[in-house]
Amino acid sequence: xxxxxxxxxxxxxRRGDGPPVVFLHSLGADHTIWAPQxxxxxxxxxxxxxxxxxxxGSEVPPGPYTLECLADDVAALIDTLRLPPVSLVGISLGGxxxxxxxxxxxxxIARLVLADTTAAYPPEAQxxxxxxxxxxxxxxxxxxxxxxxxxxxxxxxRQARPExxxxxxxxxxxxxxxxxxxxxxxxxxxxxxxxxASRLPLIRCPTLVIVGDQDAGTPxxxxxxxxAAIPGARLQVIGGAAHLSNLCCPDYFTTLLQAFLAPPxx
Numbered sequence: 332x333x334x335x336x337x338x339x340x341x342x343x344x345r346r347g348d349g350p351p352v353v354f355l356h357s358l359g360a361d362h363t364i365w366a367p368q369x370x371x372x373x374x375x376x377x378x379x380x381x382x383x384x385x386x387x388g389s390e391v392p393p394g395p396y397t398l399e400c401l402a403d404d405v406a407a408l409i410d411t412l413r414l415p416p417v418s419l420v421g422i423s424l425g426g427x428x429x430x431x432x433x434x435x436x437x438x439x440i441a442r443l444v445l446a447d448t449t450a451a452y453p454p455e456a457q458x459x460x461x462x463x464x465x466x467x468x469x470x471x472x473x474x475x476x477x478x479x480x481x482x483x484x485x486x487x488x489r490q491a492r493p494e495x496x497x498x499x500x501x502x503x504x505x506x507x508x509x510x511x512x513x514x515x516x517x518x519x520x521x522x523x524x525x526x527x528a529s530r531l532p533l534i535r536c537p538t539l540v541i542v543g544d545q546d547a548g549t550p551x552x553x554x555x556x557x558x559a560a561i562p563g564a565r566l567q568v569i570g571g572a573a574h575l576s577n578l579c580c581p582d583y584f585t586t587l588l589q590a591f592l593a594p595p596x597x
Contacts (some may be wrong), residue, residue, distance in 0.1 A: 333388070336407035337400070342388030350441075351417040352592065353405065354380040355425025356446075358514055359472060359503040361387030366419075367581035368567030368588060370390045375593065379412065381405060384596060385510020387502075398527070401517060402432040409439050411522065416441035418592055421575060423448050424514060425464065426525040430527060430557075433534045443534065444591065446541040446584075447574050449553035450560070451521065460519035467512045473504040481547045483575040495578065511545065511553065523560025531560035538564040539591045543572025543579060 334341050344362050346369055354365040362380035369378040381387040384396065384404055405428065410416060419440055421429030426448025433440045469473070480489065480500050489496050521527050538561045542554035551568055558566035566585055572579035 334408050334581045336411050337404045339384050339392055339404055340390040341381055341408055342406060343379055343583045344369075345377065345412070347376055348379050349376040350568065351377040351379060352510045352588075353409065353414075353417045353419045353420065354378065354511065355383065355405065355419065355421035355428050356380075356386070356496065357423030357425060357474070357483075358518070359386070359506045359511055360499070360575075361502050363387075363502070364422075364499065364575065364578060365420075368577060368585045369587050372588065375589075376418075377414070379408075379414070379417075381408060383424070383514065385507055385513050387506075390508075391507040391510045392513075394509055395516030396429055396432040396513040397520060398517045399435065402435050402512070405432055406436040406439055414456050417446070418442040420444040421448065422446040422587065423456055424518065427518065428520065433536060434530055437535065440536050442592065443536050443538040444541065444588065445538065445554075445557060447543060447546050447549050447554075447576050448557070449549040450531055451526065451553075454505070456483070457519070457522050460504050460515055464512050464515045464519070467508055467515065471508050472506045476500045476503050479503055483578075485545050485571065485572055485573045485579060487501070487571070488573070492553075495548055498579070499575070512524050516528065521568050528556070529558065531557060532562060536562045537591075539587070540566045541569060541576060541584065541587060542566070543569050543574065543576035545571065546576065548574045 426445040540558040558564040
């Protein structure tokens with residue numbers, strides 16, 4: 332379905348019934364990367380998977396974007412769908428948006444799952460974003476696909492599940508240049524004052540941080556830093572998973588979500 336929110340039309344997929352869970356994808360992906368998790372969780376939860384602005388079936392407004400505007404998009408969508416406080420699951424860029432949303436709209440977030448993401452890059456990695464933006468604006472997104480798939484999937488997954496990897500590559504290649512570059516701008520500004528990392532102690536909702544032990548894009552040390560900064564956050568490392576840990580090890584990732592989202596016993 333298409334939802335008008337915060338001045339932009341967002342595509343989203345809503346399935347199931349029960350406590351709401353909102354899923355946010357990575358840079359260059361779309362809501363369909365959450366299919367393995369939603370197939371299971373829809374039995375107990377209302378699952379809403381969103382295409383961030385500039386991605387998938389959502390509108391592609393002119394950039395640059397900010398994490399704040401991306402978070403406000405999702406907050407407005409939550410309001411439009413009249414959802415009670417949601418559990419938000421974000422991976423990579425989706426996790427950055429999730430952290431920002433929890434800071435800007437805390438009343439809308441009941442629980443937070445941050446997968447394979449970061450609140451801060453080291454200076455050399457942060458400095459690489461302008462070059463990524465230049466490459467995309469000059470040559471489009473398609474040339475980035477091979478390197479992206481190498482970061483997102485382990486060699487074992489690429490060999491054992493080539494159809495999955497190829498499908499994700501098609502999603503990346505189809506991402507609008509303006510949308511991809513616009514979100515790159517948002518990530519590039521993450522280190523501006525007040526930095527996202529410096530504000531993490533203000534997040535008060537229960538938080539689970541997940542990372543693949545072979546994630547080269549946002550390695551475990553970045554997840555550890557997030558878990559240490561958010562009060563009460565728990566860290567779970569998934570062995571044998573790269574950057575898209577929810578697709579590298581879908582069953583285990585889903586089991587972690589089910590345990591974290593389950594109502595308290597008694």
